Amino acid sequence: MAIRFDHKPGLVIYLTAGDPTLDATRAVAVAAIDAGADVIELGVPFSDPLADGPVIQRAMERAVARGVSLRDVVKLAREIRAARPAAGIVIFSYFNPILHYGLHEFVDAAAAAGADGVLVTDLIVEEAGEYLIEMARVGLAPIFLAAPTSPDERLEAIATHCKGFIYAISRVGITGTQQTMTSDAASLVARIRRWSTLPVAVGFGISNSEHVAQVAEFADAAVVGSAIVGLIEGSTPEAAPGAVARFIEGLRLPQAALAR
Amino acid sequence: MASIIVPAVPSESRAGRFGVYGGRYVPETLMAALVELEREYDLAKADAAFQAELADLLKNYAGRPTALYYCKRLSEQLGGAKIYLKREDLLHTGAHKINNALGQGLLARRMGKKRIIAETGAGQHGVATATVCALLGLECVVYMGDVDMERQELNVLRMRLLGAEVRGVSSGSKTLKDAISEAMRDWVTNVRTTYYLLGSALGAHPYPTMVRDFHRCISLEMKEQILEREGRLPTAVIACVGGGSNAIGAWHAFIADRQVRLIGVEAGGRGTALGEHAARFRGGSPGVLQGTFSYVLQDENGQIALTHSVSAGLDYASVGPEHAMLHDLGRAEYVVQDDAAALDAVVRLARTEGILPALESAHAVAEALRLAPTMEARDILVVNLSGRGDKDMGILARELNLQGA
């Protein structure tokens, strides 16, 4: 268990936990790992996901309505860890559910469940003092977002505090699919490399094999979120694992995009 | 009473803390913009030309200073403390919100931003922002929950007439909270060209400080006016608390005057169960929502609770971080008045003094109606009448059956 990108390019797959059900998310995560995902990000449903676009908003709204909580997501991480000991598992959350759980209690539970890292969407490095101490205490990797708008001094601070990998946001904006990659991503990754030797994963708006191939030219991994969450939204719970597995296999085949 | 679960307190950061509250809890993409905003605001604050232009607009465009009016008939009827009203309702656009919209509008222009976005609940901040954008020739987009668009329709029409685009928000509770989330999504996406003109003393640093500073004129005037009229400071200053901008503006110059009670009135809605009110200090606990650490109404999983109030401007699950600090210090007292009390207060003030308050402000009036008879004739209550009630005529017509008999 560790965050490692054994495949080239690496793939990080984001899932909104509990959408449509916790059982379905577990089955999809296992299928995604078997199809070649290096890291699974388990998104914690939150009532007010202000950094997310419509697809993930809808998924979260459904999961919140079903009462899915951070506690459930920690349990889910434990189950996925048991099923696939070698995969990377990151809990991806807004800060309030973690604060409400208790920072101390949460990192203990997440580490005991076998998670590798945690990413908090609305926690910047300046506000992360106590969080970093708690994460270090239990050996969890804190993963921070780096944005195209982050100046070099912020990238340096982000690089200093990240473990596991650095998550580079491909463009300014919220999560969701996009047609083309902007030049923001490549220049951001180049700037990050000045401060860190950690792997860099690029996310936000990556939805097909062409995007993945483009990202592979300058980064270590691509993060695919809304495209997967949207695929699950359009599938039955029974069909979702197979559909996601086929989609992930296609992401590493550039010609698949053309043949479609 | 719900027990207060104190979470692990987020670490002290350098900027924008009110005790442990406040800070910056935002996606990284916004950080550069917040740092730039803080720097530009500090420069503008120290710039005499900026301050002079703002002072001129507040005086000749918005109508400052606002009157401090003694409610003779009401005070005599209640038989106790003297009640004064600080008449923010007389300002251009009908509420205190214009103070902040002018300040931030000038700041946005100074920063070279041509596109302004805002959220609004009651529509008063949206109207104030649309007004300032018309005045300064700036593009304006206002996010407003679908529920609020329906119940404050008059303000939707005003914003459109002023040239603003009003975008309905259909997620979550379809009220102020969801409008703020949608405005933040727009800002994250268009951060390089867009200025987010936030309408209350909420959100990430520097907003709570900046918005408070732009409303501080309320308490500065109030203090001078009451000293001139009564030769002494008031017993208490009462204000309604939505996000907390009119209250912090009405209090700030009195915080060091320990003998002046500061009374904030939250919306009691239609019940005490979670979801039926917006009383953050009664039913909430510390948490992070929309950029700041403060009291938040939330459930056992840390999901933000739904809220209810007859007044759209008080219908919000969190509260400005400076209020959280004043609450914990015991410097300010926070009480609750419900929908029915606010509606009664509208009628009472209208029929006793000929003044129609906004439903938000009516919560503060309701507290004065309760408190005055328990006090002595030498006691002075100043109510910050944050806005006028024209926008609420649809709700009032229905609730008070004005079209009937």
Ligand SMILES: Cc1ncc(COP(=O)(O)O)c(C=O)c1O
């Ligand atoms: C007239 C009036 N008063 C009060 C408020 C509540 O906001 P705040 O607490 O920021 O003053 C509003 C908000 O829309 C308002 O329109």
